[in-house]
Amino acid sequence: QVQLVESGGGLVQAGGSLRLSCAASGRTFSSYAMGWFRQAPGKERELVAAISWSDGSTYYADSVKGRFTISRNNAKNTVYLQMNSLKPEDTAVYYCAARRGSGYYTKQQSYEYWGQGTQVTVSS
Numbered sequence: 630q631v632q633l634v635e636s637g638g639g640l641v642q643a644g645g646s647l648r649l650s651c652a653a654s655g656r657t658f659s660s661y662a663m664g665w666f667r668q669a670p671g672k673e674r675e676l677v678a679a680i681s682w683s684d685g686s687t688y689y690a691d692s693v694k695g696r697f698t699i700s701r702n703n704a705k706n707t708v709y710l711q712m713n714s715l716k717p718e719d720t721a722v723y724y725c726a727a728r729r730g731s732g733y734y735t736k737q738q739s740y741e742y743w744g745q746g747t748q749v750t751v752s753s
Contacts, residue, residue, distance in 0.1 A: 631657075632653065633744035635723065636748045637649040638747030640752065641749075643752065647715065649712065652662070652705075653708070654706070659703035661728060661730075661742075662730045663679065663682075663699075664734065665679070667722065669721040679699065680701055682731055696715075708725060720749060722746040723747050724745075724746045726744070730742045
């Protein structure tokens with residue numbers, strides 16, 4: 630069992646930065662692939678970024694490439710999402726998710742564990 634708790638959301642002006650953190654419980658965090666998803670009002674939840682546990686390989690949605698960076702610290706059981714050059718369209722509830730597996734994974738249905746989410750609001 631893995632429990633996930635996100636933090637770091639808030640209100641920021643366009644062009645600003647935020648760093649989200651996702652703290653995981655459980656001794657086997659290092660063997661879980663992690664992902665960050667987001668859901669804006671009236672829209673479906675979408676994958677933002679994903680990272681493998683084995684080699685640190687990453688995936689980014691086209692909409693955030695070059696602006697967001699996903700990283701993890703297995704010793705601290707934490708995954709991060711550094712968000713730079715934020716835009717109003719990045720406004721959403723951001724969720725982290727975990728699943729077993731050695732790669733990174735893009736299908737949200739495959740993720741086993743989810744956090745409660747943290748709100749990110751970008752003002753214009």
